[in-house]
Amino acid sequence: MSPTEEINLPPVSIRSNDGPKQSRPTQVAEAIKDFIVREGLLPGDRIPSEAELIERFSMAKGTIREALRLLDAQGLVKSRTGPGGGTFVHAVSTERAEALLANYFYFKDLKISDIYQLRRVLEPELVASLAGQLPIRVLHELEDILDSYSEPASTDEEERDQHVASLRFHKVLADQTENPLLSFAIGFMLTILSDITVSRRLYRPINLDLWARGRDYQMRLLAALREGDSKAARAIMTAHMQTAQPLMEGQEAVSLKRFIRE
Amino acid sequence: MSPTEEINLPPVSIRSNDGPKQSRPTQVAEAIKDFIVREGLLPGDRIPSEAELIERFSMAKGTIREALRLLDAQGLVKSRTGPGGGTFVHAVSTERAEALLANYFYFKDLKISDIYQLRRVLEPELVASLAGQLPIRVLHELEDILDSYSEPASTDEEERDQHVASLRFHKVLADQTENPLLSFAIGFMLTILSDITVSRRLYRPINLDLWARGRDYQMRLLAALREGDSKAARAIMTAHMQTAQPLMEGQEAVSLKRFIRE
DNA sequence: CCCAATTTGTTCGTATGTATC
DNA sequence: AGATACATACGAACAAATTGG
Numbered sequence: 001m002s003p004t005e006e007i008n009l010p011p012v013s014i015r016s017n018d019g020p021k022q023s024r025p026t027q028v029a030e031a032i033k034d035f036i037v038r039e040g041l042l043p044g045d046r047i048p049s050e051a052e053l054i055e056r057f058s059m060a061k062g063t064i065r066e067a068l069r070l071l072d073a074q075g076l077v078k079s080r081t082g083p084g085g086g087t088f089v090h091a092v093s094t095e096r097a098e099a100l101l102a103n104y105f106y107f108k109d110l111k112i113s114d115i116y117q118l119r120r121v122l123e124p125e126l127v128a129s130l131a132g133q134l135p136i137r138v139l140h141e142l143e144d145i146l147d148s149y150s151e152p153a154s155t156d157e158e159e160r161d162q163h164v165a166s167l168r169f170h171k172v173l174a175d176q177t178e179n180p181l182l183s184f185a186i187g188f189m190l191t192i193l194s195d196i197t198v199s200r201r202l203y204r205p206i207n208l209d210l211w212a213r214g215r216d217y218q219m220r221l222l223a224a225l226r227e228g229d230s231k232a233a234r235a236i237m238t239a240h241m242q243t244a245q246p247l248m249e250g251q252e253a254v255s256l257k258r259f260i261r262e
Numbered sequence: 263m264s265p266t267e268e269i270n271l272p273p274v275s276i277r278s279n280d281g282p283k284q285s286r287p288t289q290v291a292e293a294i295k296d297f298i299v300r301e302g303l304l305p306g307d308r309i310p311s312e313a314e315l316i317e318r319f320s321m322a323k324g325t326i327r328e329a330l331r332l333l334d335a336q337g338l339v340k341s342r343t344g345p346g347g348g349t350f351v352h353a354v355s356t357e358r359a360e361a362l363l364a365n366y367f368y369f370k371d372l373k374i375s376d377i378y379q380l381r382r383v384l385e386p387e388l389v390a391s392l393a394g395q396l397p398i399r400v401l402h403e404l405e406d407i408l409d410s411y412s413e414p415a416s417t418d419e420e421e422r423d424q425h426v427a428s429l430r431f432h433k434v435l436a437d438q439t440e441n442p443l444l445s446f447a448i449g450f451m452l453t454i455l456s457d458i459t460v461s462r463r464l465y466r467p468i469n470l471d472l473w474a475r476g477r478d479y480q481m482r483l484l485a486a487l488r489e490g491d492s493k494a495a496r497a498i499m500t501a502h503m504q505t506a507q508p509l510m511e512g513q514e515a516v517s518l519k520r521f522i523r524e
Numbered sequence: 525c526c527c528a529a530t531t532t533g534t535t536c537g538t539a540t541g542t543a544t545c
Numbered sequence: 546a547g548a549t550a551c552a553t554a555c556g557a558a559c560a561a562a563t564t565g566g
Contacts, residue, residue: 070332074365083564344542345545346551347542
């Protein structure tokens with residue numbers, strides 16, 4: 001009848017006593033996830049309509065819809081109304097993944113220094129693997145970003161904008177690696193830093209000298225990347241990350257004080 | 263009337279034209295998130311009951327429940343039935359955060375070598391910061407784990423169990439750092455590797471010599487950690503991570519082929 | 525431009541389950 | 546055991562969005 005396999009609830013015997021009984025929407029959501037895996041569904045593929053799911057699971061519409069919301073929140077499906085509409089498998093977006101992970105850190109007190117402990121080793125590794133690999137287009141993009149803060153900032157807003165722009169410099173680099181894990185890890189940290197910069201007054205005492213030195217590092221980095229000098233790129237980035245050290249002192253327990261929006 | 267501030271939907275003017283209209287449950291979920299932040303609610307704190315939310319938002323029960331499911335899926339709230347029950351703020355568990363992030367990588371082809379590119383720099387950084395800081399209890403725990411695979415495996419199942427145990431060795435270390443980001447990053451990678459090891463036949467050709475050398479590294483690492491020799495710990499872990507290199511060749515595009523369960 | 529069909533979105537009323545007292 | 550206060554689930558209806566004729 002239907003071209004697809006059936007979506008079933010797992011036999012009760014299997015889950016027996018492991019923890020508190022799960023709600024029906026949760027069970028349905030898990031069953032649909034299994035279905036997606038079993039059928040090898042890809043982003044864009046349609047999953048059964050609400051009406052079909054109601055029949056398949058013999059559950060009320062509300063229950064089914066709650067299950068779909070669970071998957072929706074995870075970023076795994078998107079729904080559209082109308083003919084040809086329905087619920088479709090969706091690749092979790094980077095933004096969604098970052099927002100969900102940021103929730104995890106909301107109640108932890110993540111410090112700026114914690115982030116830099118990772119940046120200090122990940123970003124040098126990143127640029128080392130990128131040296132000589134960047135298309136000219138990207139090199140130009142990086143140059144443009146550097147140009148956007150060639151002059152020292154005069155106001156606080158300018159200062160903040162320049163700081164966000166300098167984070168974008170790193171973001172462009174992170175987007176270039178083929179390693180999705182490395183790209184995400186660095187991108188996530190940049191999002192957090194950018195969010196903190198925008199929402200709060202981070203880096204209050206403007207240290208012009210420090211700032212100029214940071215830009216100098218980035219220019220030298222750009223040169224090394226262009227020439228394909230992997231070792232130099234790594235060394236420059238390492239030194240660059242080191243300069244952020246003083247920025248972290250006095251910045252105790254600057255944790256997230258809001259949820260990141262997708 | 264109520265001790266808490268009101269929960270309001272944001273004025274329509276603010277979100278004006280940014281993208282497709284959001285569903286009501288999504289708007290409600292965001293409003294509740296804002297409420298949690300604004301009120302500074304902590305894990306365990308209660309958010310208004312469904313009945314109250316229905317009144318506050320003037321929406322039907324189903325809509326409110328879908329909103330709560332959205333928060334539920336993100337791991338931010340848990341509901342309990344009965345008197346004194348309700349919906350409560352919940353700190354996102356590490357397991358939940360890992361499962362949600364794993365969804366992101368489900369559709370990407372994450373390679374073993376990608377994971378190791380990060381482990382190679384993060385784990386040495388971890389042990390360097392941990393040297394001399396570990397309580398005796400933890401040192402003993404690490405010893406016990408090493409003891410669990412002092413003899414070479416004879417069967418495939420034993421081989422797999424030993425591999426999972428050796429990942430647990432690293433997990434114990436990751437749990438010791440005060441840096442929640444570093445801890446999560448390494449823990450996440452270990453979960454993925456463990457999952458792959460269990461569900462698939464990873465590391466098929468058993469390389470006994472390589473295995474023995476790996477254990478030797480871990481023992482020397484343990485000694486360095488005990489003595490507080492940060493530089494040695496870093497160097498040993500770096501070398502240890504290097505030995506995994508051959509394991510990755512021929513292991514192309516081993517991506518996740520199922521969703522991680524919490 | 526309107527109309528009809530399709531599918532998700534939302535409402536309301538009612539009933540059941542569950543934990544507390 | 547019974548009353549209470551919650552979440553959980555059901556079912557029928559209607560609303561809104563989208564597509565095609």
